[in-house]
Amino acid sequence: MRTSLLLLTTPFILAACEADTDPSADGPATVTETIGDTTVVRTMSGSVWGAEATLVPEILVGEVGGAEEYLFGSISSIAVNDNRDLYVLDGQAQHVRVFDSAGAYVATLGRRGEGPGEFGYAEAIALLPDGRLVVRDSRNQRISVFGPDPGQTDHWGFDSGNSGSNYPLHTDVQGRTYLNTRDLSSTDGARHIIVIGPDGTHLDTLPEPSSPYEWPMLTAEHTAEWGTSSTNAFVPFSPAFQWTVHPSGHFVTGLPSEYRINVPRDDGVLGIERTTDPPPIRDEERTRARERVVRSMRNTDPDWSWTGPPIPEHKPFYQQLLAGRNGRIWVRLVTEGHRVENEDYDPEDPRSEHVTWEEPLRYDVFEPDGTYLGTVVPPDEFSPYVNPVFDGDYVWGVTRDELGVERVVRFRIVVDGG
Numbered sequence: 410m411r412t413s414l415l416l417l418t419t420p421f422i423l424a425a426c427e428a429d430t431d432p433s434a435d436g437p438a439t440v441t442e443t444i445g446d447t448t449v450v451r452t453m454s455g456s457v458w459g460a461e462a463t464l465v466p467e468i469l470v471g472e473v474g475g476a477e478e479y480l481f482g483s484i485s486s487i488a489v490n491d492n493r494d495l496y497v498l499d500g501q502a503q504h505v506r507v508f509d510s511a512g513a514y515v516a517t518l519g520r521r522g523e524g525p526g527e528f529g530y531a532e533a534i535a536l537l538p539d540g541r542l543v544v545r546d547s548r549n550q551r552i553s554v555f556g557p558d559p560g561q562t563d564h565w566g567f568d569s570g571n572s573g574s575n576y577p578l579h580t581d582v583q584g585r586t587y588l589n590t591r592d593l594s595s596t597d598g599a600r601h602i603i604v605i606g607p608d609g610t611h612l613d614t615l616p617e618p619s620s621p622y623e624w625p626m627l628t629a630e631h632t633a634e635w636g637t638s639s640t641n642a643f644v645p646f647s648p649a650f651q652w653t654v655h656p657s658g659h660f661v662t663g664l665p666s667e668y669r670i671n672v673p674r675d676d677g678v679l680g681i682e683r684t685t686d687p688p689p690i691r692d693e694e695r696t697r698a699r700e701r702v703v704r705s706m707r708n709t710d711p712d713w714s715w716t717g718p719p720i721p722e723h724k725p726f727y728q729q730l731l732a733g734r735n736g737r738i739w740v741r742l743v744t745e746g747h748r749v750e751n752e753d754y755d756p757e758d759p760r761s762e763h764v765t766w767e768e769p770l771r772y773d774v775f776e777p778d779g780t781y782l783g784t785v786v787p788p789d790e791f792s793p794y795v796n797p798v799f800d801g802d803y804v805w806g807v808t809r810d811e812l813g814v815e816r817v818v819r820f821r822i823v824v825d826g827g
Contacts, residue, residue, distance in 0.1 A: 436455060436456070436457050436459075436780075437452045437453075437454065437455040437456050437457060437780070437781045438452070438453045438454045438455050439451060439452050439453060439780075439781070440453060445677070446676065446677030446678060447677055447678045447680060448677065448678070448679055448680065448779075449679075449680035449681075449682060450679065450680070450681055450682070450778070450779030450780070451682040451683070451684065452682070452683045452684065452781040453684045454684070455781075456781050456782060456783035456784070457780060457781065457782045457783060458782055458783035458824045458825075459783070459824070459825070460783070460824055460825040461783065461784050461785070461786050461824075461825075462774075462783055462784065462785045462786065462822050462823060462824045462825075463785070463786050463787075463788075463822075463823050464785065464786075464787050464788060464791070464804055464806075464820035464821070464822060464823075465820060465821050465822075465823045466788075466818045466819070466820055467818075467819050467820065467821050468510075468511065468512045468818065468819040469512065469816050469817075469818050469819075470495060470497070470508050470512045470816060470817045470818075471814070471815060471816030471817060472814075472816075473812075473814050476514070478506060478514040478517070479514065481497065481499050481501075481502075481815045481816070481817075482499050482500070482501030482502050483499065483500045483501040483815070484497060484498070484499060484500070484795050484807050484815050484817065485498045485499070485500035485531070485532060485533065485795065486498040486500075486532070486533040486534045486577065486578070486795065486796070487534070487795060487796075487797075487798055487805060487807065487817055488534050488535055488536045488542070488798065489536075489734070489798045489800060489805050490536050490540060492509075492510055493510035493800075493803075493819070494507060494508065494509050494510055494515070495507070495508040495509075495510075495512070495805065495817060495819075496534055496536065496542060497817055498531055498532075498533070498534045498544070500531070500532070503519070503520065503521045503528050503530070503531055504517050504518060504519045504520050504528070504531075505517070505518040505519055505531070505534060505542065505544065505555075506518075508817075512819075516559075518542065518555050519531065519544065519553065519555070523549055525562050525564065526553060526555065526562040527549075527553075528544065528546045528548075528549065528553065529546055529547070529548025529549035530546060530547055530548035530549075531544050531545065531546050531553070532545050532546070532547055532574060532575065532578075533545045533574075533576065533577050533578035534578060535577075535578040535579060535580045535586065536580065537580050537584050537586070537607065538580075538582055538583075538584050539557050539584065539607075540556055540557040541554055541555065541556040541557050542554070542555040542556055543578065543580065543586050544578075545574070545578045545588065547574060549564075550566060550567055550568060551564045551565060551566045551567065552564065552565040552566075552567065552586060552588065552605065552609075554609075563609065565586075565605055565609035567588060567590065567603055567605075567611075574589060574590060574591075576589040577653075577796050579653070579654035581654065581655070581656050581657060581658035582656050582657065582658070583607075583658055584606070584607030585604055585605065585606060585607065585612065585658060586604070586605040587602055587603075587604060587605075587654050588602065588603040588604075588605060589601075589602055589617065590603060599616070599617070600617040601614055601615060601616055601617055602614070602615040602616075602617060617652075618650075618652040618660045618662050619650060620650040620662075620664050622648070622650060622664055622666075624643050624644075624647055624648075624649055624650075625643070625644040625647050625717065625718035626641055626642065626643055626644070626717075627641070627642050627643075627644060627702060627706065627715070627717045627718075628640070628641050628717075629706035629707070629709040629710040629713045630709070630710060631709050631710045638709055639709065640705060640706055640708070640709040640710075642702050642705055642706065644702075644717070644718050644719075644720060644721075645695075645698035645699070645701075645702065645720055646690055646695075646698065646720055646721050646723075646724050646725070647718075647721060647725075648664055648665045648666040648721075648725035648726075649665070649725070649728070650662070650663075650664050651663050651664075651665060651727065651728070651729060651730045652730060653729075653730045653731055653732055654732065655672065655732045655736065655738075656732060656733075656734060656735075656736055657674070657675075657736070659672065659673040659674065660673065661730050661732060661738060662730075663727070663730060665725035665726045665727045665728065665743070666725060666726075667682075667726065668682055668683045668684075668685060668687075668726040668727070669681070669682045670682075670730060670738060670740065670775075672738065672777075672779075679778070679779055680779075681738065681775050681779045683773065683781060685726070687723040687724060687725070687726055687743075688723065688724040688726075688742075688743050688744055688745045688746075688768075689723055689724070689745060690720070690721070690722070690723060690724055690746075691745075691746060691748075691766075693748065693764075694746050694748075694766050695720055697762065697764070697766070698720065699715070699720060702715075703715065724743045724745075725743050726742070726743060727740045727741060727742050727743055727773075728741055728742070728743050729741035729793070731796060731797070731799065732799075733798075733799030733800060733801075734798065734799065734800040734801075735777075735799075735800055735801050736776075736777035737774055737775060737776060737777060737782075737799060737801075738774070738775040738777070739772050739773075739774055739797075739799055740772060740773040740774075740775070741770075741771075741772055741793060742771045742772065742773060742784075743768065744768045744769050744770075744771055745768070745769075746766035746767065746768050747766065747767050747768075747769070748764055748766060749764065749765050749766070749767050750763065750764060751763050751764060751765050769786075770786075770787050770791060770793060771784055771785070771786060772784065772785045772787070773785075783824070785804075785822060787804075787806065787820075788808070790808040790809055790810060791806050791807075791808055792806065792807045792808060792809055794807075795807040802821060802822045803819060803820065803821055803822070804819075804820045804821075804822065805817060805818070805819050805820070806818060806820065
C-alpha cells in the first residue's frame with residue numbers, strides 16, 4: 410500500500426470604536442477601532458471555535474520499503490493546487506514529485522543539471538494561479554517554470570551571486586512571484602525582494618520588510634598577534650521581526666514584543682491584535698540560556714562578562730507569520746517551555762546538557778478580516794520547519810516519525826473532537 414487514506418469518523422488616537430465585549434455571547438469578544446485608513450481588530454477574549462482545534466490526518470504520502478516514488482530523502486518545500494494535488498520538492502533527490510488529491514503518484518518534474526527543466530540546487534517551490542509550478546534554483550540563478558501543459562518548461566533568470574537561501578518562495582493571486590535574495594550592491598549583506606510578473610518580467614525590487622527595532626546582540630573580542638577574533642550572539646528570548654507574503658500581494662508584518670500583526674490591504678491597513686499573556690521564561694530556562702551564551706563568548710574571550718542588554722522578562726508572543734491560500738493568517742506561537750531530560754547527555758562533553766527545554770507547537774488562526782478563530786494543536790510529529798500549506802479547514806504538513814522518516818500528511822481541522 411503506497412499511500413494511506415484514513416477514514417476517521419501600535420497606539421492610535423481613534424476616530425471610531427465598535428465593541429462586542431459580552432463574554433456570554435457566541436464567538437470572541439472583540440473591539441474594533443478605526444482611524445483614517447487603519448482598522449484595528451482586537452480580540453479581548455474567546456474565539457469562534459470556542460475550544461482548541463486539532464489536526465486529524467486524512468491522507469498520508471510517504472513510506473519506507475515500498476515504491477521509490479513514495480520515499481522522500483529530505484523534503485524542502487511543498488505546494489498544493491486548487492484540486493488538492495500535492496507537489497513535493499525533495500532537496501536530496503533534487504526533483505519535484507506530484508501526487509493527486511488521493512495521494513497517488515502522478516509525475517516527477519526536474520532533475521539535477523543545467524539544462525531546461527533541470528536544477529543546480531532547487532530550494533523552494535510555489536504554484537501560480539494558472540497551475541504553473543515555479544522552482545527557485547539558486548545555483549543556476551533562475552526560476553524554473555513547469556506547465557501549465559505536461560512537458561512545458563520555461564525559466565526566468567535572476568542575479569543572486571549564487572547565494573543560496575532557505576526562504577520560502579511566494580506567489581499571489583495576480584500571478585506574481587516574490588523572490589527573497591541577497592542585495593549584491595549592499596555592503597552589509599542586506600536582502601531584498603524581487604517581484605516577477607506572470608510572464609517572467611522583472612516588475613520591481615523591494616527592500617525586505619523590516620522594523621526600526623534591532624535585535625539586541627552581545628559581542629566578545631580577543632586580540633592576539635595574528636589579529637582580532639570576535640563572536641556575536643543574540644540575547645536569548647528577544648523578539649525577532651516577522652513577515653510573510655499574503656496571497657493579495659501585500660506583506661504581513663509584526664514585531665512579537667506585542668501581539669499585533671499588520672496586514673496592508675488595498676483600502677488601508679488591518680491591525681490584528683489579541684489580548685493574552687506572553688509566555689513566561691522559567692528561572693532554570695533563563696539560567697541555562699545565559700550559561701550557553703557565556704560559555705560561547707568565553708571560547709573567544711576567557712574574561713568575558715555579561716555587560717550588554719539583559720534577557721527579557723518574558724518570551725515573544727509569536728515566532729512566525731504565515732498566510733493560507735484562502736487569506737487566513739496563521740501565527741506560530743511561542744509557548745511555555747517544559748523541562749525534558751536529555752537522553753543523549755554526555756557528561757564528558759562540556760557542550761552537552763542533561764536538560765533541554767521543549768515548547769509545544771501551537772498556531773493561532775485569524776480570518777482575513779481579523780476575526781480570531783482559535784488555536785490549532787498539531788500532533789507531536791508535525792514539523793514546522795517545512796512551511797505547511799493552509800487552505801480553509803485543511804492543512805498539509807511534513808511529519809517525521811521516531812526513525813526520521815518524512816511524510817506529507819493532509820490534515821483536517823477538527824474542533825473539540827467534532
